[in-house]
Amino acid sequence: MPAPRATNRPELSAFLRAMRARVQPDDVGLPEMSRRRTPGLRRQEVAQLAAVSIDWYIRLEQxxxxxxxxxxxxxxxxxxxxxxxxxHHLHLIARGEAPPRQHVPAPASPSLRTLLHSMPTTPAWILDFRFDVLAHxxxxxxxxxxxxxxxxxTAEPLFLDPGARAFQLDWTRIAREHVGNLRANLTRHPDDPRLKTLIAGLRRQSTDFAAWWDDQTVQERTNGTKRLLHPTAGVLTLRYDVLAVQDGSEQRLSVITPAGAxxxxxxxSLVFPPLGLRAVN
Incomplete structure (x- = not known):
């Protein structure tokens, strides 16, 4: 099979400029700092959002x-x-080939969703091997x-959200567990495009993730204890268990239980707040 090659650079330039022009800063969570001479995002803002250098993005657009x-x-x-x-069009004009197929997560089964909702005071959710949330x-x-x-x-905010370290009081250990699990999952699913894109993005955007990935961390996270600093409930000491769903889907049931009274x-109190603290509709 021939190597991919850029086939239409003038169209690539025109396409990227047009796509950039239609996206407004508030569409992507960026502040409108000053009046803009042209509509849409600046090249620097696209580079920031895509976690690439501004020089690279300018050369891509050219x-x-x-x-x-x-x-x-x-x-x-x-x-x-x-x-x-x-x-799909971007990949064709930039690489001369169709992109990897986008992953569509398989849904959690009706019986698992029923199980989740049967535990009203126990936080529980279903993840696939990419750490995508399927149900909660x-x-x-x-x-x-x-x-x-x-x-x-769940992996992306853990490494990319600045508030994650304050919320997860055992952040380093929990974050390294995620790296180890993702490496183990990639070994089982080396051709999964969604998983490869996720890992590549985390390596680019998080120095911690990149360092732990490069030191070959591998592990299967199954249970443990962690502490969270909740904004209203304070410090919570919790036990967590990760249970495999035995149906060939490689989904995981994650359950949080309290480690003390x-x-x-x-x-x-978080699940059933006192009447006076509930929002009035």
Whole structure:
């Protein structure tokens, strides 16, 4: 099979400029700092969102980077909020070949979702081998906040959200466990495009992840104890168990239980807040 090659550099330049022009700063969570002479994002902002250097992005937009990698093109596609059809087009004009197939997570089974919701005071959720959240119960959202949503990935905020270190009081140990699990999962799924893109992005954007990945950390996280500093409940000491779903899907059921009476009471108050503290609709 011939190596991929850039096939249409003028079209690549025009396409990237057009896609950049249609995205507004507030579409991607960036502040509107000053009046802009032209609509859309600046090149520097796209580079920041895609975790690439501004020089590299300028050369990409000018068609001067040779054959860009598939993973970095996906980062640019995500920064520009491209649709799947637009992502496909970007790969064709930049590399001369179709992109890797986007992963669509397999849903958690109805029986597992019923199990989750049968534990109203026990935070529990289902992950696939990419750490994508497939299902969760209300107690998990009460503990981790509304950002803990189906379709999100738990590894990315752990390494990329500055607040994660303050929330996870045992951050270094928990973060290294995630690195070890991702390496073990990649060994079992070496051709999974979603998993490879996730790992490549974390290596680019987190020096800690890159260092631990390069030291060949491998482990299977199954159980342990950790401490969280919750913004309203304070310090919570929790036990966690990760149970394999025995149906060939490589999904995992994660369950949090309190390690003491104080944490048990705090968890219960998060899930069932006193009437006076509940939001009034």
């Amino acid at each position: 068609g001067r980077v040779g054959v860009p990698g598939a993973a970095v093109l996906d980062s640019v596609a995500e920064a520009l909020k491209l649709t799947e059809a637009e992502r 119960n209300a107690a998990a959202v009460a503990l981790f906040g509304p950002g803990f949503a189906i379709g999100t990935n 104080d944490t048990e009471n705090a968890l219960r």
